[in-house]
Amino acid sequence: MIRLPLVFALAALIALPAYAGEFYVNLASQVLIAAIVAMSLNLLVGYGGLTSLGHASFVGFAAYVYAWLTTRLGAGNGVASVSALAATTGLACVFGLVALRATGLAFLMITLAFSQILWGLAYRWASVTNGDNGLSGITRLAPFGMSLDSAAGFYWMTLGVSLVAFLAIAAFAGSAFGATLRGVRDEPRRMAALGYNIRLIRWITFVYAGFWAAVAGLLYVNYNKYIHPSSLSIANSAEGLLGVIAGGSGTLGGPIAGAALITVLKNYSSAYVERWNMLLGFVFLAIVLVVPEGIVPGLQRLSAHWGVRKQ
Amino acid sequence: MQFWIIQILNSLALGGLLFLLSSGFSLIFGLQRIANLTHGAFFMLGAYIGASLLREHIPGIDFWLAALIAGLLVALLGGLLERLVLRRLAGNPLGQVLVTLGVAFIISDACLMIWGGDPIPVPTPQAIARPLIVGKLAFPTYRLVVVGIAFAVAAGLYVLLEKTRLGAMIRAGVDDMQIARAVGIRVSVLFTCVFCLGAGIAGAAGVLGGPIFSAYPGLDADMLPLALIVVILGGVGSLVGAFIGSFVIGAIYTFGSTLFPDVAYFILFLPMIVVIAYRPEGLFGRSRA
């Protein structure tokens, strides 16, 4: 069923470089990358009921592997991409096996600890990661010889990858497996009694989410042509989580909206506010305290509340 | 030999500081089920407060008083956080965690704004600045003192928990919140007390760690994961677990950093993985059946 508004939106997105300046096209690329991260994280948070503060580590790890393979080993972009995806998915397999021994807050703490360890490694294993200097000198991949150095070119590739990601994640979430995932989130004991392997279901989701985070990581490193340990920081994971929560983890599209909001906020606020982390912290507080279910459902709730009071 | 003495004392001192940090975290989590991600920031804030107090050379304020003042101020901040913010999110553990994370960001950027980006050194207290010479070996006195303080605090917390009414109430609350309420324990006051205690200890610990680490931006991000690993390893809510875990992690981190500097951080991974693989509730944690 093709809905007309979606078709228009898609057309508008595709035609973006025709009517928007380079700054906005680049911003759109950033938003799309953040959206992929948010959607993949939401598989864990919204659908799986597993809040992770370590998702950025998959994004960053893929970026580092790609950067290292292309700049240090001189590997081709294709080989580096596939290797980065494989390595990150493997990392997610291992992380998942350990972290999913726990649930709830313990799981959160383990993902946080894991991600900090990876961040610490990125900073200190300077012989490999070049520490605080980061890895630079990356050239954007050029599929089939087409250069993606222009803002528009990169944007179109990102748009294409994003659409594939969205469709894949949406299909996963809406599938029979997705239904079992939600069941595990809501009543794990009941699901076990019905014959479901709870740990396996959660682990598969964790790995799948990690895979798409890796895809976002590849786009990220190609966009920036640079990777720095700060991309693996808790702040980055927190930003991603904030995007999911701000948009509303209960829906498919919510995280996309939330990620867009956070990305735009970050870009614009850097002109006025020096301390992004502090602003991030305040936004966290505001959202969790005022509209915990997400901005859109929250505003609906608040306006209904005020509307009733006026009467 | 001298090298090993230094390393051992370094690791013991780190273990002691980690215990001070993680004991508060463990108590708060055990009692209120809040994973207080602000804890690292409390430590850092304490360090900065202590460092700037000492920098001014205010007559009468020596190292120990500075630590006490820092502890009290951070405890106050913790109390405000608990009462004004976390209280509203009762029953929403995820929200509480996210909020503590947000506050951690705010505090860490505020410290950057107030004290700038350069590390502020904290001078070792005069009286114990000189090493203890035994025979041909020199023992860094301050580190010995830190270990001593950690042991003293551990003993104090033990006495508090096991021998006092307040401690009994805390243990009751950790065991079963509903029943504790039902027998009349003022849970609300208890929560604030424990949160303040945990925060205060972390803040004072920040000053105590000053001569070793100084106060620098990012201290919170360095300490928090270590505390988390200690708590995960030792078992949440268990003081014994926090004690043992702290010294284990202190040792691994110190010796790891010296012997395998590049991947020391990674080595910390391993005991945590091993423990979680076999006992997800930590070495001394209670399994939540």
Next chain:
Amino acid sequence: MTTPALDIQNLFKKFGGLPATRDVTMRVEVGERRLILGPNGAGKTTLFNQITGDIAPTSGSIRLFGLEITGLPPSRRAHLGIARTYQIITLFQKDTLEHNVMLALLGLSRRRYDMFRSLASMPQMREKARRALGQVGLDQLGQRKVSELSYGEKRRLEIALALAQEPKLLLLDEPMAGLSTNERATVRNLIASIPRSTTLVMIEHDMDSALSLVDKVTLLHYGQVLVDGDRESAVAAPQTREVYLGL
């Protein structure tokens, strides 16, 4: 002697120092209907939890159709043919009745790992779900959300989920608790209509409702088996009177 459906030998469960299950030995034959009676705290649900695998016993063995199942996780036991209902409602409140039953059907099917097709696109399963709902008289409410149901209807849905698994051993934990007289009659008829291919073990607090449905009765008190026999002798046994008059 044929293999019993459920063979429990010397089962012990201690929580800390507290013994919840003390040397319980029980044999339930295939097709039998067994009632487990006992006052509150007798350890009835704890016994169920050990049979389903939610709790590990301290010692003793549990055999399902001859197979030792101690140590197997609950999900494996579901695949071996155990289904149960719970005392507290553990239904998927935000989903429709049909969705709830489909999850029960999916649990034992290979399709549960299908990451492409949605549940809606599995017409055969939906048909089965509708029939399962029909069995408990809830087919008209298939598209309603569970949260909209009355308590009695939710209890019936619990039973529908368990029956949908086509279990070989069905454990019902106080299926009639909290129901009105009419609802009780409906549930009693429902239980009576379960085919003998399913072995039934039921916990009920109230003797009167459940007695006519069962062949044998086991009385538990303080975790121990006090009485174990067919209906008439169990009711006549002095311990039964003691335990129930003492209430």
